[in-house]
Amino acid sequence: MVAEMTAVTVEAQDLETREVNRAIKRSIADGAKEIHVLHPAGRHSFAVALRADDVKVVFEGPTGWYTAGMNFGPHVVIEGNTGWGVGECMMGGRIEVLGHAGSGTAASIRGGLVYVQGDTGARAGIAMKGGALVVGGDSGYMTGFMMQRGTIVICGDAADGIGDSMYEGTIYVGGSIASRGADAEIEEVTDEDRVLLKQMLGDVGIDENVDGFTKIVSGRKLWNFSTKEPELWKSAL
Amino acid sequence: MCGIVGVFYKGEGAVGPVGQLMTDMCDQLFRRGPDSAGVALYGPPVTDGLVVRVDLDRPDLDTAEGEVLTAVDQVTTVKEAARVSRSLRLIVTDDAEGKLADVIEERVRDARVFSVGRSMEIVKDLGMACDINQRYELGTFVGSHGIGHTRMATESRVDIAHSHPFWARPFPDISVVHNGQITNYHKLRRRLEQRGHRFATENDSEVIAVYIADKLEAGGSLDQALRASIEDLDGTFAYLISTANGVGLARDQFATKPLLYAEDDEKVVLASEEISIRALFPDPGLVPRELQAKEVRWWLR
Numbered sequence: 401m402v403a404e405m406t407a408v409t410v411e412a413q414d415l416e417t418r419e420v421n422r423a424i425k426r427s428i429a430d431g432a433k434e435i436h437v438l439h440p441a442g443r444h445s446f447a448v449a450l451r452a453d454d455v456k457v458v459f460e461g462p463t464g465w466y467t468a469g470m471n472f473g474p475h476v477v478i479e480g481n482t483g484w485g486v487g488e489c490m491m492g493g494r495i496e497v498l499g500h501a502g503s504g505t506a507a508s509i510r511g512g513l514v515y516v517q518g519d520t521g522a523r524a525g526i527a528m529k530g531g532a533l534v535v536g537g538d539s540g541y542m543t544g545f546m547m548q549r550g551t552i553v554i555c556g557d558a559a560d561g562i563g564d565s566m567y568e569g570t571i572y573v574g575g576s577i578a579s580r581g582a583d584a585e586i587e588e589v590t591d592e593d594r595v596l597l598k599q600m601l602g603d604v605g606i607d608e609n610v611d612g613f614t615k616i617v618s619g620r621k622l623w624n625f626s627t628k629e630p631e632l633w634k635s636a637l
Numbered sequence: 638m639c640g641i642v643g644v645f646y647k648g649e650g651a652v653g654p655v656g657q658l659m660t661d662m663c664d665q666l667f668r669r670g671p672d673s674a675g676v677a678l679y680g681p682p683v684t685d686g687l688v689v690r691v692d693l694d695r696p697d698l699d700t701a702e703g704e705v706l707t708a709v710d711q712v713t714t715v716k717e718a719a720r721v722s723r724s725l726r727l728i729v730t731d732d733a734e735g736k737l738a739d740v741i742e743e744r745v746r747d748a749r750v751f752s753v754g755r756s757m758e759i760v761k762d763l764g765m766a767c768d769i770n771q772r773y774e775l776g777t778f779v780g781s782h783g784i785g786h787t788r789m790a791t792e793s794r795v796d797i798a799h800s801h802p803f804w805a806r807p808f809p810d811i812s813v814v815h816n817g818q819i820t821n822y823h824k825l826r827r828r829l830e831q832r833g834h835r836f837a838t839e840n841d842s843e844v845i846a847v848y849i850a851d852k853l854e855a856g857g858s859l860d861q862a863l864r865a866s867i868e869d870l871d872g873t874f875a876y877l878i879s880t881a882n883g884v885g886l887a888r889d890q891f892a893t894k895p896l897l898y899a900e901d902d903e904k905v906v907l908a909s910e911e912i913s914i915r916a917l918f919p920d921p922g923l924v925p926r927e928l929q930a931k932e933v934r935w936w937l938r
Contacts, residue, residue, distance in 0.1 A: 441919070442911035461921070464912045481911055481925060484895065502927055503892060521927045522892035541892045541930035559929060 406433040412446075413439040420446060428452045428474075436460055444483065450474045450493075465502070468495050471512075484521070487514045490531065496604070503540065506533040509550070515604045522559075525552045528569060534604050542581060544571045544616075553600055555608060563616045567623070571616040572597055574608065582635055585619040638789045639801070639816040640666025641896070643877045643907035645782040645884045645936050651903065655679070656770065656778025658917060659785035663766035665913035669816075670789035673800035674769050675761025677812035677879055680780040682755040686716055687732055687809060690758050691725040692797060694747040698723060701748060708744040712737060722772045724751075724760055735807035739835065749798055749837065754810035756780070756881060761800040781938065782884055784877045784907075786814035792822075793840045802879075803843040805850035806835065810881035813849070815842035816894045816909060817874035825869070845870065849878050849885075863887045863933035875928065877907060885935035892930035899925040905936050 408427040412420050420437060424447055427435050434456045440446060444464035447457050453473040462480030469488035478486075481499035485507055492511040503521035506514035511531040516524075519537035528547040535543075538556035545561070547569040557575035564581020571584075572593070580586070597610040621632055642662035646653050659676040667674075680688075689709075693701040702718070702725055709715050712733035719726050733740060738750035752759035760773045766787060770776055786801035793799045805811035819825070822841035825848060830836070834847050845866065852862035863878070863885045870889070875896035878885045886907060888896055899906045899914055901923055908914050911925050928934065 442913075442915035444912065462911055462915060464910060480921070483911055499924070500926065502895065519926075522930055540927075541890075 406431065408432040408435045410435060410437045411439065412437050412441070412443070417443060417445055421448065424457060425450065428455050434458065440464075440478075440480075442481075442483070445469075447471070447474070447476050462499060468493075471495075481518075486516075487512075490514070492531075500537070505535075506531070509533070513603070519556070525550070525571075528552070532600060534600060534606075536604075536606060538575065544569070544584075545581070547571075551596075551600070553597065553613075555601070555606065563618070565622055566616075566618045568618055572613045573616065574610075574613050577614060577616075580616065582632075583619040583622045584616050587615045587617045589613055589615045638669050638791075640669035640787040640909045640913070641784070641801075641814045641816050641875065641877055641907070642666065642786075642909070642913055643782070643784040643814075643879070643884055643886075643905075645905040645907075647903060647905070647936065647938070649938065652681075652779050652781050653904070654776075654778070655780040655783035656775035659783045660766040660770040660775060661917055662908060662913045663785045663787045665916045666787050666909055667765055669909060670787045671765070672788045672790050672795045673761060673763045673797065674766035674785070674787045675759065675800045675802055675814075676766075676769075676775065676783055676785040677752065677757055677759045677802040677804075677814075678775070678778050678780050678783040679756045679810070679879065679881070680758065680778060682881070683728055686728050686730050687753055687755055688758055689727040689729055689732075689737065689753050690751045690760060691727065691741060692749045692751050693720075693723045693725055694749065694797070695723075701725075701745065704745045705741055705748055708741050709737070712740050721774050724773050726758065732807065732809065738806055738837075742837075750804075750806075752804045752812065753807070754804075754881065757804075757810045757812060757879070759802050759804055759812060761786075761802065762797055763795070763800070782879060784812065784814045784879045784884065792818055793838070799838050799840045801842060803838070803840065803846045805846035806837055808847075808850035808854065811846060811850045811853070811878070813842060813846035813876055813878050815845055815874055815876040816896070817876070817889065818872045819844055819870055819874065820872035821870070822872075841872075842876070845874070845876055846878065853880070859883055859885045859935045859937065860933065863935060867931050867933065875909070883935060883937035885933065886928060887933045888928045888930060890931050896928045897925040898928060898934060899923045 465483035468476040472491040475494040484502040485504040490509040497516040500518035505524040509531040517536045522541040528550040542561040552571040555574040561581040563584030695701040714730045717728040802812040819841040873893040875894035
């Protein structure tokens with residue numbers, strides 16, 4: 401009886417997106433602790449605007465764009481790929497993508513964790529205002545573009561323009577860096593960084609030697625406009 | 638915003654239901670562009686001849702068809718003719734040294750040649766892809782590959798001629814579908830016109846088709862043409878180009894437009910969003926990947 405109360409299955413195949421999202425919300429209101437959504441089939445806007453702690457929503461397959469956006473609290477797992485803008489504007493909670501993610505992963509998140517086991521597309525962590533993004537694979541073009549706070553960890557390789565015009569925050573890259581963006585500077589990795597990295601990777605089940613990671617921070621040269629540095633501004637987008 | 642899709646069956650002689658597949662995949666993306674839809678389908682190559690698709694924008698379809706046949710007869714021989722709705726399909730012996738499309742359009746009022754090729758047939762119209770499938774009886778079309786498009790017009794008018802795919806006139810069997818805007822369109826078009834190419838529409842996407850075909854004709858490989866396009870095309874783009882024996886794709890330097898590819902031993906499936914692939918290919922073993930900024934890919938038979 402208790403098991404029935406706490407675990408719920410939603411078959412997405414025969415439902416409109418709104419009906420799926422309503423079913424998730426209703427289940428949470430009824431006290432469900434784990435909700436499995438079957439056959440999400442790459443469809444968009446699932447599990448958005450949820451406010452709940454101690455609730456796990458599992459998509460048994462790939463989801464489309466804007467999955468788990470605007471959430472505060474829940475733990476969302478996607479057993480497959482996800483599309484653009486996963487976790488967009490999340491306030492808090494946890495999202496795990498057990499495949500690859502499209503562009504704009506974790507855009508503008510304020511808190512919580514987004515973990516992508518595979519690769520991310522362009523502009524992962526764009527305008528992040530807090531929280532953490534951990535990428536198990538490679539990251540695409542301009543990862544961390546204009547990020548303002550928070551932490552991005554990329555275990556694989558970073559494509560061109562990483563950290564372009566970032567205000568603050570920290571990016572760690574385990575693999576190679578194709579090129580850094582405007583005003584993205586390399587800083588020495590400290591013991592504290594290594595402890596943080598070990599803890600962040602351990603949290604998502606990655607046991608990796610963190611010695612080889614590169615740390616990228618804002619050079620803060622774009623914070624104020626200076627007529628003496630026109631070249632700097634010309635190269636910035 | 639537009640939706641683009643494609644399928645390519647690998648291996649010599651491999652075919653599939655490309656007509657149904659392309660329109661079904663387009664419909665999955667209709668939210669990306671509900672203005673019009675279209676497909677370029679590659680069937681079994683015509684032996685000793687070319688297949689021509691002519692759109693007749695006329696209420697008097699029988700008269701228009703007669704006029705086209707008369708016009709074509711003066712420059713080449715019509716072997717077969719059949720019309721479904723306003724799309725006239727001809728099998729001709731040759732394309733009069735690349736002049737066939739111009740001849741038809743000059744001599745027949747409101748007739749537009751959408752495609753000429755040994756295997757390529759382009760059909761496009763306003764509305765949803767499923768309606769176009771019904772209207773033009775595309776459901777039974779079997780072929781080696783195809784591309785499709787569902788359009789939200791941004792840079793040029795909403796009508797049938799400005800819908801995708803675009804034929805790389807006058808080059809047989811080359812077509813393109815594009816999501817994005819080509820901002821140096823006028824410059825590129827002028828440059829290609831100076832080299833003798835003629836454009837059928839005001840749509841910026843048409844220039845991609847002619848640009849690639851021009852590179853291929855000059856002896857370049859598809860790989861070289863795709864890579865050159867990344868440098869020469871300005872603006873936002875994810876596009877699919879299809880030739881008689883292959884498909885290629887490219888994405889702009891800022892990765893502004895989405896494009897996924899999924900591949901197994903038998904086929905390659907291409908789409909703007911995974912939803913379009915999953916609806917038709919639920920097999921979890923087929924894992925779509927997003928094309929990265931400046932990345933090109935191609936498959937040849």
